[in-house]
Amino acid sequence: MGRPLIILLGAVALGAAIFAGSYVTARRATVVCCARPADDLSWLQTEYHLSDAEMARVRALHEGYRPKCAAMCAQIAAKQGEVAAALGGSTKVTAATQAKLNELAALRAQCQAQMLEHFAAVSQAMPPAEGRRYLAEMKQLALGGQAEMEQSMSGEMGHEQHH
Amino acid sequence: MKKENQSSTDPRLGELLREARMAPGLPPGFQQNVWRRLEDAEAPARPASWLEVLANLVLRPRFAVTAAAVLLLAGILAGTWEGRQVARQDARMNYLASVAPATLR
Numbered sequence: 390m391g392r393p394l395i396i397l398l399g400a401v402a403l404g405a406a407i408f409a410g411s412y413v414t415a416r417r418a419t420v421v422c423c424a425r426p427a428d429d430l431s432w433l434q435t436e437y438h439l440s441d442a443e444m445a446r447v448r449a450l451h452e453g454y455r456p457k458c459a460a461m462c463a464q465i466a467a468k469q470g471e472v473a474a475a476l477g478g479s480t481k482v483t484a485a486t487q488a489k490l491n492e493l494a495a496l497r498a499q500c501q502a503q504m505l506e507h508f509a510a511v512s513q514a515m516p517p518a519e520g521r522r523y524l525a526e527m528k529q530l531a532l533g534g535q536a537e538m539e540q541s542m543s544g545e546m547g548h549e550q551h552h
Numbered sequence: 553m554k555k556e557n558q559s560s561t562d563p564r565l566g567e568l569l570r571e572a573r574m575a576p577g578l579p580p581g582f583q584q585n586v587w588r589r590l591e592d593a594e595a596p597a598r599p600a601s602w603l604e605v606l607a608n609l610v611l612r613p614r615f616a617v618t619a620a621a622v623l624l625l626a627g628i629l630a631g632t633w634e635g636r637q638v639a640r641q642d643a644r645m646n647y648l649a650s651v652a653p654a655t656l657r
């Protein structure tokens with residue numbers, strides 16, 4: 390009973406080591422080979438099966454959108470600084486602070502609207518089915534996290550109210 | 553005739569002859585070992601347990617090499633597939649970061 394069991398356990402351990410070693414090595418090698426940090430868009434062509442012409446249009450849209458996105462980010466960052474300054478060390482939300490918060494929210498909403506318009510424009514540069522898939526995925530990624538957080542919080546609040 | 557006359561007349565010779573003919577002593581437990589071996593030879597062969605069968609299979613060189621090759625290939629395929637998924641997800645996140653600032657997500 391002893392020797393066969395030891396042999397089998399040793400074989401299982403060796404087999405697991407072979408599998409794990411090859412898995413980890415292949416995974417790392419693939420991630421390194423496939424990574425293209427300098428190009429944010431190359432994966433779009435593979436993922437959504439774009440032709441070179443379609444890819445060129447998407448790239449042009451992307452390059453045109455980036456300056457607008459950067460400008461909006463700068464405005465939001467500046468407004469966040471103003472809100473922080475308005476709050477100071479106080480825990481009270483004054484009228485001035487509320488006004489700044491409203492302006493910040495308006496800027497964010499404007500930025501979101503611009504982003505969604507950009508996604509829509511890019512989706513129209515793609516084949517129809519791929520464009521729909523792209524748009525759904527981008528909406529989910531860009532807005533879905535916020536919605537999930539709000540849903541989870543509203544669920545918690547409802548749970549507390551029951552108690 | 554002559555021998556018998558010699559042994560009867562020479563007690564020392566007779567003693568030497570008796571010592572020469574004495575059989576060597578048996579090792580301890582000799583009889584028990586003989587009976588056990590007889591019983592083993594007569595008893596039917598004990599069937600090997602499934603553990604022993606598996607262990608013998610694993611120790612065969614051809615099986616061991618084949619199993620190692622299969623596991624290696626399976627690990628490479630699984631790792632490659634997982635690596636492509638990770639690379640795809642990283643690329644998606646990089647693209648999203650370039651068009652959807654963190655302040656909005």
